[in-house]
Amino acid sequence: MEISLKVNGELYPIEVDPETPLLWVIRDVLDLKGTKFGCGKAACGACTLLVDGNSVRSCSFAVKFAEGKEVTTIEGLGTKENPHPVQQAWIEEVVPQCGYCQPGFMMATVALLKNIPNPTDDDIDRNIINVCRCATYYRMRKAIHRASELSQQETDKRVENNKV
Amino acid sequence: MLRTITGLAVIIGILLLVLSVTAKNRPNTFEHSLDVQKESYSVEHEDFDRIIDVLTHQRCLNCHPSDNVPKQGDNAHPHYFGMKRGNNDKGFEATSCTTCHQSENNAYSGVPGAPHWSLAPASMGWEGLSRIEIAKKLLDKTSNGDRTHEELITHLTEDELVLWAWDPGVDANGKERTLPPVSKERFKEAVIRWFGNGAIIPSE
Numbered sequence: 001m002e003i004s005l006k007v008n009g010e011l012y013p014i015e016v017d018p019e020t021p022l023l024w025v026i027r028d029v030l031d032l033k034g035t036k037f038g039c040g041k042a043a044c045g046a047c048t049l050l051v052d053g054n055s056v057r058s059c060s061f062a063v064k065f066a067e068g069k070e071v072t073t074i075e076g077l078g079t080k081e082n083p084h085p086v087q088q089a090w091i092e093e094v095v096p097q098c099g100y101c102q103p104g105f106m107m108a109t110v111a112l113l114k115n116i117p118n119p120t121d122d123d124i125d126r127n128i129i130n131v132c133r134c135a136t137y138y139r140m141r142k143a144i145h146r147a148s149e150l151s152q153q154e155t156d157k158r159v160e161n162n163k164v
Numbered sequence: 165m166l167r168t169i170t171g172l173a174v175i176i177g178i179l180l181l182v183l184s185v186t187a188k189n190r191p192n193t194f195e196h197s198l199d200v201q202k203e204s205y206s207v208e209h210e211d212f213d214r215i216i217d218v219l220t221h222q223r224c225l226n227c228h229p230s231d232n233v234p235k236q237g238d239n240a241h242p243h244y245f246g247m248k249r250g251n252n253d254k255g256f257e258a259t260s261c262t263t264c265h266q267s268e269n270n271a272y273s274g275v276p277g278a279p280h281w282s283l284a285p286a287s288m289g290w291e292g293l294s295r296i297e298i299a300k301k302l303l304d305k306t307s308n309g310d311r312t313h314e315e316l317i318t319h320l321t322e323d324e325l326v327l328w329a330w331d332p333g334v335d336a337n338g339k340e341r342t343l344p345p346v347s348k349e350r351f352k353e354a355v356i357r358w359f360g361n362g363a364i365i366p367s368e
């Protein structure tokens with residue numbers, strides 16, 4: 001079956017079994033390797049990406065459900081020159097250890113900040129429930145708060161520019 | 165002679181007792197548009213039992229918690245990852261039911277899914293309640309979301325999330341989830357007839 005997938009702003013017509021997990025398509029068909037396979041059971045969060053801005057465990061999400069929606073992976077967040085506030089915060093707080101789980105955490109954080117721009121520790125505990133085998137949770141928490149500050153600064157700047 | 169009189173008295177006594185219990189438990193008869201046969205009292209009890217056997221099965225009970233924590237599996241363990249009722253019975257702001265549960269079961273991951281996957285409202289928590297208490301909650305408009313008998317029939321026999329109980333898919337280990345002890349057809353039949361006969365809850 002042909003499915004038209006929009007990933008990071010680009011349209012990809014793909015020929016695939018509609019039940020195929022979105023994660024497989026992202027990694028193996030579109031060759032976007034930033035999103036990781038951890039458990040394949042919607043348990044670890046390594047495969048987290050955004051569908052229409054909402055976080056989704058892509059190992060447990062049939063590709064047919066993404067048709068006509070906007071998929072965003074870690075590759076679509078920002079660039080080296082112009083990182084997304086979440087990426088910038090992760091760099092500043094030197095969060096990753098082995099790094100394998102990090103894209104999933106970062107995508108979950110983007111979704112969190114969209115819903116709660118200034119999250120409390122409780123908000124973080126409830127919403128960021130991915131698993132990190134290297135236990136970088138402490139630095140991640142700091143990075144999430146920092147990302148919130150950076151996003152706020154970006155918004156303020158945009159508002160300022162619009163006034164000029 | 166004396167034995168015959170005593171025997172008769174006992175039979176009359178039993179009959180009176182049965183009649184009084186019957187009278188006490190008969191609520192206003194509900195007029196239903198569906199074509200249902202009025203059945204004898206014992207069949208109504210059988211219908212009641214069939215319905216409650218389903219409602220107390222883990223496929224149903226797991227999403228009717230009394231502590232805001234969804235349960236999983238036949239051993240009803242608390243939902244992994246600290247998931248709770250959250251907002252609008254659908255989890256938390258950025259990590260909600262739909263982060264993992266879609267509108268269909270996922271055979272790859274073993275994550276169950278059905279349309280509007282969510283917990284039943286807190287007022288419909290059944291966990292820890294007796295069969296009679298569950299039935300009372302079901303019928304009580306202050307707890308059942310202001311549903312009439314007609315609406316309850318629709319909910320119980322047509323809602324895709326309710327009917328998911330008979331199509332629960334496989335678990336994370338690829339093992340088929342267990343089904344309620346009554347077939348979907350027999351359950352629907354029991355629901356329609358029980359309500360049609362006045363939705364009588366047996367006495368406690």
Ligand code: FES
Nearest residue numbers: 038039040045059
């Ligand atoms: S790989 Fe999807 S949640 Fe673990």
Ligand code: FES
Nearest residue numbers: 098099132133134
């Ligand atoms: S950084 Fe190694 S698993 Fe999270």
